[in-house]
Amino acid sequence: MEDLVESILDYVRADYTDYAIMINGEWGSGKTYFWNNKIRNKIDSLQLNGKTYTTIYMSLYGISNLEDISKKIFIETTQLMDKNMRKYMNATGQQSIPEYAKTGLDMANLFGVTQNGDKVDYSKFFSTDDKVLCFDDLERANVDVIDILGYINNFVEHDHIKTIIICNEKELSTKLKSTNLEMKTFIATYLLDKEGDLSKTDKPMVEKIQDKIEYVFDKANDYERIKEKLIGETFEYVPEFSYIINGILMRYESNTELIRFLRENTNYIISTFNKSGTRNLRILKHALNDFKKVYEMVNKYYPNTNYRILQTMLIFTIAISFEIKAGKVTKDKFINIADNEEYKSILVSSRVLMDNRQFYIKEFDNNYYYNFKSEYRFFKFIEIYVRTRIFDMKTFKSNMEVIINTVDTEKLPGYKRLLTEEYWKIDDDQFPGVIEEVLEDVKNGRVKLLDTVKLFIYFTYFIKKGLIGYDIKTISSIFFNGMNVSALTSEYYENPDEEISSIILEEKTPEIDEILNHFYMINRALKDKMYSEKADGIFKCIPMKMEMFYERFDKECMDVPIFKYYDPYQMYQRISCASNEDIVTIKEKLLDRAEKYTKEIEPEMKNIRQLKQIIDDYVCGKEMGIKIVMLKEFAKDLGTILEKYN
Numbered sequence: 182m183e184d185l186v187e188s189i190l191d192y193v194r195a196d197y198t199d200y201a202i203m204i205n206g207e208w209g210s211g212k213t214y215f216w217n218n219k220i221r222n223k224i225d226s227l228q229l230n231g232k233t234y235t236t237i238y239m240s241l242y243g244i245s246n247l248e249d250i251s252k253k254i255f256i257e258t259t260q261l262m263d264k265n266m267r268k269y270m271n272a273t274g275q276q277s278i279p280e281y282a283k284t285g286l287d288m289a290n291l292f293g294v295t296q297n298g299d300k301v302d303y304s305k306f307f308s309t310d311d312k313v314l315c316f317d318d319l320e321r322a323n324v325d326v327i328d329i330l331g332y333i334n335n336f337v338e339h340d341h342i343k344t345i346i347i348c349n350e351k352e353l354s355t356k357l358k359s360t361n362l363e364m365k366t367f368i369a370t371y372l373l374d375k376e377g378d379l380s381k382t383d384k385p386m387v388e389k390i391q392d393k394i395e396y397v398f399d400k401a402n403d404y405e406r407i408k409e410k411l412i413g414e415t416f417e418y419v420p421e422f423s424y425i426i427n428g429i430l431m432r433y434e435s436n437t438e439l440i441r442f443l444r445e446n447t448n449y450i451i452s453t454f455n456k457s458g459t460r461n462l463r464i465l466k467h468a469l470n471d472f473k474k475v476y477e478m479v480n481k482y483y484p485n486t487n488y489r490i491l492q493t494m495l496i497f498t499i500a501i502s503f504e505i506k507a508g509k510v511t512k513d514k515f516i517n518i519a520d521n522e523e524y525k526s527i528l529v530s531s532r533v534l535m536d537n538r539q540f541y542i543k544e545f546d547n548n549y550y551y552n553f554k555s556e557y558r559f560f561k562f563i564e565i566y567v568r569t570r571i572f573d574m575k576t577f578k579s580n581m582e583v584i585i586n587t588v589d590t591e592k593l594p595g596y597k598r599l600l601t602e603e604y605w606k607i608d609d610d611q612f613p614g615v616i617e618e619v620l621e622d623v624k625n626g627r628v629k630l631l632d633t634v635k636l637f638i639y640f641t642y643f644i645k646k647g648l649i650g651y652d653i654k655t656i657s658s659i660f661f662n663g664m665n666v667s668a669l670t671s672e673y674y675e676n677p678d679e680e681i682s683s684i685i686l687e688e689k690t691p692e693i694d695e696i697l698n699h700f701y702m703i704n705r706a707l708k709d710k711m712y713s714e715k716a717d718g719i720f721k722c723i724p725m726k727m728e729m730f731y732e733r734f735d736k737e738c739m740d741v742p743i744f745k746y747y748d749p750y751q752m753y754q755r756i757s758c759a760s761n762e763d764i765v766t767i768k769e770k771l772l773d774r775a776e777k778y779t780k781e782i783e784p785e786m787k788n789i790r791q792l793k794q795i796i797d798d799y800v801c802g803k804e805m806g807i808k809i810v811m812l813k814e815f816a817k818d819l820g821t822i823l824e825k826y827n
Contacts, residue, residue, distance in 0.1 A: 185416055186219050192414070193224055193234065193313055193343050200413030201337045201344035209461030211420045212347050213240075213317055220345075224313050232311045234343075239315065241322040247332050254314075312342050319348035326353060330407045337411060346412070353404070366390060420460065426451060429466055439476050443469070446492055449553075453496050456548050457503035468502035471567055478572070483581050485606060490584055493555045494563065500549040501567050514541055515564050520580070524559035552676055557584055595619045596628050599639055616649055620659055626666030630707075631674050633664050634681060634700045638693060657692050664699060673707040709746065716746040723767075724759035734770065740778040742785035749791040753799070757812065764811045768818050775822040786826050793819040 192202050206212045216238070227234045239253045314336060322329055336342040369390045373379040378389065426447070433440045443450065454465055472495055479486050479494070501515065518524050527542045550558055562577040595618035598607065607615055619636060622628050628636065637660045643649045644656065681697070689697075719738065722730035737743075744752070756764060775782065796816040803809050 185418070186223065188414075188416060189220055189345070190223060190227070192345075193227060194229060197341065198343060198413070199338055199341060201333065201346055201411055203346045203348065203350075203408075203412045203415040204418050205348060205350045205415055206418030206420075207460045208349050208352065209459075209463035210418065211425050211462045212418050214425070214462075215418060215420065216315060216317070216345075216347060221315075234311055234313055236313045236315060238317065240317045241324075241329065242318040244322045244324055244329075246324060247328060250329070250332065310341070314342055314344045315347065316344070317347040319346055320350075320353040326404060327407060330404075330411055334407070334411050350415075420462070425462060426454070426465070429462070429469060433469075433473065436473070436477075438480065439473060442476065442491065443495075446495055449492060449496055450499065453499040453549060454503075456551075457500070457507065459503060459507050461503070461507060464503055464506045465499065467506065468499045468567075471502065471563075472498040474566070474572060475563055478577065479581070482578070483585060486581075486584070489555055489600075490557060493553075493558055494560060496549060496553065497558065497560055498563050498567065500545070501564055504545065505567060515568070518542075518559065518561070518564070520561055520583070521557050521559045594622065596622050596632065596636055600632060600635060604639070604643075612648070616643075623660055623663035624666075626663055626669065628663070628667060630664060630667045630671040630700065630703060631677055631681075633660060633667055634677075634696060636660070637696050638681075641690060641693060653690075653692050657695065660696060661699060664696075664703060668703045668707065671703075671707060673711045674704055677704065712741070712743060712746040716743050719743070720747050720752060720755060723755040724763065727759070727763050731766070731770075739774050740781045742782045744782075744785035744788045744792070747788070749788045749795055752788075752792055753795045756815070757796075757799070757808075761807055761811045764808075764815055768815045771822060772818055775825060779825055783826060786823060789819055790823055793823065 189202065189204075192198065204212055204215075221236050221238070224234050224236050237254065239250065241250070244250055244253075314333075316329075316333060319326065319329065333344060333346070337344050370379065373389060379386075430440065430443050430447070433443060450465075450469075457464075475494055475498060476491070479491065504514075518527065524542065528546055546558065560580055562573055562580050565571060565573050565576060595615040598615060599619060604612075619628075623633055623636065637656070640649070640651075640656050640660070641653065644651065644653055677700075715737065719730060719733045722733070734743075756767065759767070793816050796812050796819070800809050800812050800816070
């Protein structure tokens with residue numbers, strides 16, 4: 182980001198320029214924030230050759246004619262001439278006149294006389310080499326973009342004023358193509374009819390009309406021509422989201438409970454933001470503001486709400502805000518879902534019934550709650566609030582009563598209480614009992630493997646704070662052995678790092694490193710076990726259930742080194758018993774797979790090499806027949822695959 186700032190400043194510092202520069206980025210990505218907080222002050226503080234630069238910023242949003250732009254420039258420039266106004270703005274830290282204040286300025290101020298009776302200093306208008314113009318929201322103006330760029334070109338080409346244009350070129354392109362579409366379609370149809378092409382069937386009618394529109398009304402090309410003349414450099418603005426999100430959170434510093442919660446869950450904020458598939462920080466700001474209301478109402482009426490529930494509410498508020506406000510989905514996708522139970526039932530039924538509503542809900546859940554386990558994942562009162570801007574107290578209290586009755590921490594096992602709520606919410610007289618219960622469950626392997634790791638990290642924290650009387654070696658031994666027992670019934674964790682990192686309270690200790698290393702060792706073994714069972718189930722389909730084999734292999738094994746987990750000799754026996762046609766099909770699949778997923782399947786090459794050797798040994802000296810030829814070709818192509826790794 183600093184490189185981008187410096188490149189823009191280099192343009193301003195240049196002695197002579199006859200071009201403008203453009204900052205291009207998506208809507209809501211923080212381009213204006215970037216201008217105000219990273220660029221503007223640095224330009225205003227520049228002093229070159231005895232000159233101090235002055236920035237003049239104008240949003241083109243809603244501008245309906247070129248005269249409006251002239252007025253804006255005049256007002257922005259006049260504020261620099263009125264001493265009283267400048268004195269007031271300096272004292273109050275104002276950088277620009279608010280729009281509503283501009284409308285209230287005395288008309289005499291607009292036409293030559295300031296409010297204190299001073300005449301306008303016309304020399305200010307003729308001084309252009311110390312001004313930097315910034316035009317924002319180019320794509321949101323109600324004036325033809327070509328006309329605006331031609332207008333701006335006067336400043337750049339004739340006056341050589343440093344000029345920066347901020348816009349979203351993707352939306353600009355869409356606007357150029359969609360303007361007056363009905364009129365364009367009518368004229369294109371009329372011209373095609375006059376030319377005798379309307380009745381011809383050489384291509385689809387829609388394509389003909391589209392081609393004619395582009396030929397006759399090619400505004401995009403006009404834009405490219407004037408842009409090439411006017412814009413010397415285009416900079417792509419890709420914000421540093423973690424930095425900007427941290428800045429967004431600062432607005433909640435006055436609310437100590439809320440800011441602590443948001444800071445603790447910044448990883449979920451960033452993760453959900455990334456999963457939205459947009460770069461719209463404006464929607465994120467609104468979503469966090471909505472969550473502020475949710476958090477305050479929950480703490481006011483239900484102060485002992487489970488911590489995991491609050492985390493889920495945060496994710497849900499951000500997720501549903503992006504889905505609705507980014508135009509990704511119509512509002513009625515959620516409107517008919519009454520509560521969490523119906524939401525969960527839709528997820529289950531979506532495996533059988535594939536209507537659009539159910540498919541969308543399934544995709545929504547898979548996207549935003551991936552690797553996040555929570556029984557309660559839909560909050561009707563939040564959905565209503567985001568969709569309608571009305572905080573429905575009746576729905577809120579109804580939802581919360583169900584949550585409180587469903588997530589009763591008093592009835593939860595001790596280890597779940599530690600994992601799902603803040604430990605300080607446990608009463609002092611209950612805490613020792615919870616600790617003993619957790620240790621007993623860990624010893625007997627009743628806690629899932631990843632949860633055991635999380636609990637150990639908590640216990641190291643408790644020891645450090647003097648909350649429990651055990652020493653770290655004793656606790657390490659209990660958890661180490663407990664993990665071995667738990668491993669017997671645990672499943673492989675595909676992406677455990679995010680969950681583990683979210684629970685690290687302070688810097689890692691040697692004991693935590695030891696437990697983590699043991700977890701990763703066990704998890705690798707569980708991975709081998711999982712893929713061995715999968716390989717056994719898939720390859721057993723050869724040669725009797727080939728359709729099932731092809732379906733599962735294509736879906737589950739193309740980018741997985743599945744041959745690593747199956748005995749090469751057994752593989753040879755199954756392939757040799759397959760039909761000649763199937764041998765050819767399997768060979769072609771393996772070749773295609775090695776081409777597309779060379780790196781991913783590398784771990785299986787040892788077994789592929791053994792399989793090739795077994796087939797070579799078998800066919801050596803055998804009397805030629807179609808099966809032998811097919812197996813020879815199979816081994817030859819295995820050699821082709823192996824050559825990729827030599």
